[in-house]
Amino acid sequence: xxxxxxxxxxxxxxxxxxxxxRYADKAVVLTGAASGIGRATALRLSAEGARLLVVDRDADxxxxxxxQVEECSDPHTPRPVPVVADVAEExxxxxxxxxxxxxFGRIDLLVNVAGAxxxxxxxxxxxxxxxxxxxxxxLGTMLFCREALPHLIAAKGVVVNTASTAATHAHPLMxxxxxxxxxxxxxxxxxxxxxxxHGVRAVAVSPGGIRTPxxxxxxxxxGADASYYRRIVPLTGSLGAPEEVAGTIAFAGSADAGFMNGxxxxxxxxxxx
Ligand SMILES: NC(=O)c1ccc[n+]([C@@H]2O[C@H](COP(=O)([O-])OP(=O)(O)OC[C@H]3O[C@@H](n4cnc5c(N)ncnc54)[C@H](O)[C@@H]3O)[C@@H](O)[C@H]2O)c1
Numbered sequence: 001x002x003x004x005x006x007x008x009x010x011x012x013x014x015x016x017x018x019x020x021x022r023y024a025d026k027a028v029v030l031t032g033a034a035s036g037i038g039r040a041t042a043l044r045l046s047a048e049g050a051r052l053l054v055v056d057r058d059a060d061x062x063x064x065x066x067x068q069v070e071e072c073s074d075p076h077t078p079r080p081v082p083v084v085a086d087v088a089e090e091x092x093x094x095x096x097x098x099x100x101x102x103x104f105g106r107i108d109l110l111v112n113v114a115g116a117x118x119x120x121x122x123x124x125x126x127x128x129x130x131x132x133x134x135x136x137x138x139l140g141t142m143l144f145c146r147e148a149l150p151h152l153i154a155a156k157g158v159v160v161n162t163a164s165t166a167a168t169h170a171h172p173l174m175x176x177x178x179x180x181x182x183x184x185x186x187x188x189x190x191x192x193x194x195x196x197x198h199g200v201r202a203v204a205v206s207p208g209g210i211r212t213p214x215x216x217x218x219x220x221x222x223g224a225d226a227s228y229y230r231r232i233v234p235l236t237g238s239l240g241a242p243e244e245v246a247g248t249i250a251f252a253g254s255a256d257a258g259f260m261n262g263x264x265x266x267x268x269x270x271x272x273x
Contacts, residue, residue, distance in 0.1 A: 166178035
């Protein structure tokens with residue numbers, strides 16, 4: 001996970017090459033598209049020709065993403081459909097998925113990126129904070145997968161869920177976040193086995209420290225020892241770029257990864273090896 005006091009100077013990585021058109025005529029539902037990794041994924045998938053329904057609770061951020069997609073896309077790329085919604089609200093998720101199915105007639109790819117982080121020593125961790133992180137990260141992911149599943153089965157589609165290196169590697173002061181991302185990873189691996197007979201794939205993408213508003217706004221409690229986090233970002237000497245995660249998501253959801261199922265793809269510059 002990102003951290004406020006780690007060197008996050010732009011070292012130039014982030015350029016992921018010119019995309020092809022792997023998503024021409026594909027319909028995609030993407031959450032968390034108002035910021036960071038989700039926005040970069042919206043830009044990448046649009047550039048590859050996807051028809052997108054983008055979901056976030058941040059209406060202004062979503063509008064910015066749409067503007068950026070329009071600035072980058074060729075005139076034939078369809079404008080993404082924005083839906084302002086809380087991913088942890090069951091009815092809102094149902095409506096968003098139904099809107100995508102109605103608009104596009106199919107759903108080929110579901111990408112769950114929306115997420116929330118909390119940094120709290122266990123002694124101060126309240127039930128509300130635990131539930132907040134599990135609601136957004138784990139419940140939101142489950143709801144979108146469940147609602148999209150019939151459409152994904154019909155299209156022999158793909159699910160890409162965003163976990164975190166916190167799912168498998170110690171992230172002190174982030175126990176609730178780590179547990180919620182562990183839930184996302186475990187959910188995804190079991191889902192992959194459950195839906196494989198229907199021709200659907202499910203893959204987890206686990207970013208390490210990525211330069212986004214989430215990592216930039218991370219604050220450690222007064223007096224907390226953040227040296228662990230400086231140790232786990234040593235290889236590149238910086239945080240990763242959201243475009244590098246978006247490129248991995250675009251690969252995982254495409255036919256290029258057609259024989260890849262029930263795996264975790266770590267995007268952390270090798271910092272957790
Ligand atoms: N940035 C990192 O270092 C890092 C590392 C590992 C994993 N991740 C994961 O990657 C994903 C994207 O993170 P990011 O760094 O781009 O963060 P970000 O804060 O820039 O973006 C997260 C997006 O999720 C949206 N969101 C949050 N709660 C929501 C809710 N209840 N309903 C709808 N939308 C909601 C936010 O509005 C925001 O647009 C998250 O799941 C995060 O946990 C990030």
